[in-house]
């Protein structure tokens with residue numbers, strides 16, 4: 001199996017896209033670390049599903065916005081597995097409203113989780129990856145909204161555009177240490193995040209997607225697998241849109 005013996009940390013992976021990524025990488029043989037801030041019972045449910053693949057899997061409840069919690073999580077992973085080969089920065093939130101109505105706390109929360117959380121995890125994990133001899137992989141989950149903007153999402157668009165700048169800078173800094181850093185920009189994917197949208201908006205959206213459907217969590221997970229596999233060893237600093245052709 002393509003990822004046999006590898007250790008992968010996926011943030012925000014108790015549900016949604018993160019969970020699908022964890023299942024996909026486990027299916028290809030990786031040992032998985034589930035991270036989330038959801039109650040431990042939710043994390044444990046996801047762990048049980050992954051263990052059916054027979055992989056070593058642990059779950060760590062940690063808030064990625066708090067540097068000390070990230071540090072504790074990464075030390076726990078190293079003490080259990082002695083390395084981290086793959087980091088997928090997936091955890092993210094939306095707090096939508098128009099610019100002139102947006103509350104400061106909603107701006108701060110989105111930037112803190114989506115952008116600072118990605119920085120916290122990347123900085124902490126990269127220190128260990130740099131000491132390893134293998135080709136390691138970091139994949140950041142951005143969004144097409146970070147490329148084209150969206151009404152009601154100034155905070156989210158800024159955080160996801162920030163992730164693209166962070167990805168390219170990290171790719172340049174870490175290339176000499178054989179750490180490849182790429183981003184995926186999903187379009188509209190059918191998860192709890194987009195279920196919040198009114199049905200009419202969801203239907204209108206589909207009309208504007210060339211492939212005429214919302215994406216599935218598996219559509220994203222399969223591209224993450226490609227990027228963390230040996231097939232992508234010569235790809236770094238790229239943003240791959242997985243959006244049914246929304247942005248081209």
Ligand SMILES: NC(=O)c1ccc[n+]([C@@H]2O[C@H](COP(=O)([O-])OP(=O)(O)OC[C@H]3O[C@@H](n4cnc5c(N)ncnc54)[C@H](O)[C@@H]3O)[C@@H](O)[C@H]2O)c1
Nearest residue numbers: 012016017036037063064090091092143186188189191193
């Ligand atoms: N669903 C979409 O259409 C879509 C489109 C583009 C990008 N994305 C991005 O994909 C990622 C996953 O989104 P999703 O749709 O699966 O959302 P989701 O809400 O289903 O899952 C996000 C997970 O992140 C966790 N999380 C939130 N804050 C956290 C924190 N501080 N520390 C640790 N975990 C935390 C949540 O508890 C949740 O389990 C996000 O970064 C999102 O911005 C989603």
